Amino acid sequence: YDQDHKIKSRFTPFTTIGMSAKSRMNNAAFTLNQHGELSVFNHGGALNSPLFYHSSMNKSASVVSAGTLKINAIGELIEIRNHSGHYRPTKTQIDIFIKHLQKHNINTEHCDVTVDRF
Numbered sequence: 001y002d003q004d005h006k007i008k009s010r011f012t013p014f015t016t017i018g019m020s021a022k023s024r025m026n027n028a029a030f031t032l033n034q035h036g037e038l039s040v041f042n043h044g045g046a047l048n049s050p051l052f053y054h055s056s057m058n059k060s061a062s063v064v065s066a067g068t069l070k071i072n073a074i075g076e077l078i079e080i081r082n083h084s085g086h087y088r089p090t091k092t093q094i095d096i097f098i099k100h101l102q103k104h105n106i107n108t109e110h111c112d113v114t115v116d117r118f
Contacts, residue, residue: 013075016070020043021043021044021068028043028069028070029067030065032096032097033061033063038100039057065087067094068083076110080112082115
């Protein structure tokens with residue numbers, strides 16, 4: 001995270017452009033575990049990447065939140081969805097994830113949040 005409230009990977013903005021999650025291009029899957037560790041990854045062998053699912057990141061252990069997200073080319077978070085067939089996150093769990101991001105100075109004000117019922 002940086003002072004401009006964008007997500008960074010080392011010294012460049014992190015983006016999900018070129019990634020895939022749940023058959024949605026330019027999206028990535030995420031999990032937030034009990035230790036506050038955020039994993040962002042291609043989901044389900046997308047784009048010839050290794051076969052990872054939400055449960056892969058934490059060895060099927062419970063998580064604080066999971067779903068998919070979209071980050072544009074300049075590191076702005078623009079979409080969060082609760083799409084995880086394994087964890088089936090609730091609105092409360094997505095709200096906790098958003099609060100975690102805000103705690104780390106990530107701007108979520110213009111982020112589209114979708115919470116589907118399972």
